[in-house]
Amino acid sequence: xxxxxxxxxxxxxxxxxxxxxxxxxxxxxxxxxxxxxxxxxxxxxxxxxxxxxxxxxxxxxxxxxxxxxxxxxxxxxxxxxxxxxxxxxxxxxxxxxxxxxxxxxxxxxxxxxxxxxxxxxxxxxxxxxxxxxxxxxxxxxxxxxxxxxxxxxxxxxxxx
Numbered sequence: 001x002x003x004x005x006x007x008x009x010x011x012x013x014x015x016x017x018x019x020x021x022x023x024x025x026x027x028x029x030x031x032x033x034x035x036x037x038x039x040x041x042x043x044x045x046x047x048x049x050x051x052x053x054x055x056x057x058x059x060x061x062x063x064x065x066x067x068x069x070x071x072x073x074x075x076x077x078x079x080x081x082x083x084x085x086x087x088x089x090x091x092x093x094x095x096x097x098x099x100x101x102x103x104x105x106x107x108x109x110x111x112x113x114x115x116x117x118x119x120x121x122x123x124x125x126x127x128x129x130x131x132x133x134x135x136x137x138x139x140x141x142x143x144x145x146x147x148x149x150x151x152x153x154x155x156x157x158x159x160x
Contacts, residue, residue, distance in 0.1 A: 008053070010160040011036065015044055016053065017157040023057040060153065068116040071145045072123055074131065076111040079138040086110070088135040098126055109141075120144075 008016070014034045018025060025033075031041035048054045063071070078089055086104070093102045093113065101114035113131075117123035123144075132140055 008160065012044060012048065012053075013157050013160055015041065016048065019045070019054065019057075020154040020157065063116055067118050069119050070117050070123060071148070072115045072117065073143050073145070074113040074115055074127075075109045075141040076113060076131075076134075076137060077108070077139045078110045078136045080136055081110065085136040089137070092134045096126075096130060098130075 011034050015030060018030055018033050027038050027042050027045070030045070031038045034041055034044075036044070045054070063069075076089075078085060089111070090102065090104075093099050093111075098115050098117060099113050100116055101112075103112050104110065105112055115123070115126070115131075117126055127140065127142065131137070
């Protein structure tokens with residue numbers, strides 16, 4: 001959505017940056033940080049939401065606190081790159097709650113997936129029963145994360 005970003009002024013960018021850092025910030029505090037009063041700040045936020053610049057709000061959960069002890073990245077190659085086959089694979093992946101991200105890639109590998117599991121045994125069961133059996137899968141290569149050095153949500157908000 002690069003064209004939309006060109007229409008954002010410095011106040012919009014401040015609002016976006018603040019909301020990305022703290023989605024629970026009050027409108028009054030957000031307005032103060034953006035140099036506005038509350039009503040115009042709220043109007044700007046609503047405009048950014050309606051324009052699709054702000055796609056939603058969520059809580060960032062601790063996977064370990066919910067029993068998800070491992071995160072795995074899977075590189076998936078399909079037997080065919082026909083659009084119908086790509087869509088069938090994506091539709092299957094959309095039904096798997098353990099898959100937290102799915103990105104189609106350019107090159108040898110067709111998709112990279114971010115997967116969470118309770119433990120290695122649970123991941124192995126997921127891999128053999130739900131991922132390698134997905135539509136049109138030719139191969140899956142996996143790597144377990146050892147540690148996460150950076151986990152920053154969102155995107156950088158460039159100055160105007």
